[in-house]
Amino acid sequence: MIDLAEDKPTNPLLRLGAQPIALTAAALFLLIVGATSIAIWRAYTGHAPETDRAVASRQLQVRAAQASEQLVEKTKGLEATQQESIDQLQVVQDQLLTVKRILSAQQADTKRLSEQVATLTESVDGLRQSSASARATEAETPTVNRRKPGRRAHASARHRKSRS
Template sequence: MIDLAEDTPSNPLLRLGAQPIALTAAALLLLIAGVTSIAIWRAYTGSAPEADRVVASRQLQARTAQASEQLVEKTKGLEATQQESIDQLQVVQDQLQTVKRLLAAQQADTKRLSEQVATLNESIDGLRQSFASARATEAETPSVTRRKPARHRVHASARKRSHG
C-alpha cells in the first residue's frame, strides 16, 4: 500500500479523481464561463438580428393596420353604394307603383269609353233601322196620301192672301 501512496503524488489525474467535488466544481465553472461568454457574444453581435425581428414585426403591424384601415374604408364605400342602390330601387318601385295606378286608371277610362262607343253604335244602328223602316213604310203607302210638297203649300197660302 505504500506503493500506491507513492504513485498518487506523481500522477496528477489520479489526484483529481480522488477529489470528485473539486472536479465537478471545475467543470461547472468551465460550463458557466462558456455560457456567459456565449451570452456576452450574442448580446453584442446578436442584437442586430433581434432588432431586425423587432423592425420586421413593427412593419408587419403597420401593414396590417394599413390593410385594416383600407378594408374599413372599402366597407364604408360599399355600404354607401349599397344604400344608394337601395334608395334608387325605392324610387324605381315608387315610379312603378305610380305607372301601375296610371295604367289602371287609363284602362278604366278605355273600358268606359268602349262601353260608350258600343252604346252609341247601338243607338246609330237603332236609328238606321228606324230610318230604313220609315223609308219602307213611305214606299209602301200610295203617293196620293203623301203630303204636298212645301212649294205647293206656299203657293196656296199666297193665293189666300191675294184673294182676301
C-alpha cells in the same frame, strides 16, 4: 529483432490525437473568439437578432393596421354604394307603382269609352233600322198630293210674327 522504427507513427493526425487536452483547448479558444467577434459585430452594426425581430414585428403591425384601415374604408364605400342602390331601387319601385296606377286609370277609361262606343253603335244601328223601316213604310203607303198654301196663308204667318 524488433525494429523500433516501425513503431513510430508517421501520420501527423495521430500525433495531434496524442495530446487531446491541447487540441480541445485550441478548439475552445477558436469558438470563443468567433462567438465574441460575432457578438461585437452585431452590437456595433445594430443587427442584433432581438432588434431585427422587434423591427420585423413592428413592420408587421403597421402593415396589419394599414390593411385593416383599407378594409374599413372599402367596407364604408361598399355600404355607401349599397345604400345608393337601395335608394335608386326605391325610386324605381315608386315610379313603377305610379305607372301601374296610370295604366289602370287608362284601362278603366278605355273600357268606359268602349262601352260608350258600343252603346252609340247600338243606337246608330237602331236609328238606321228605324229609318230603313220608315222608308219602307213610306214606300208602301200611297203618296197624297198636298195642296200648297196660298199667299193668304203666308201673309197671315208674317202678320203673326210682327205682332210678337
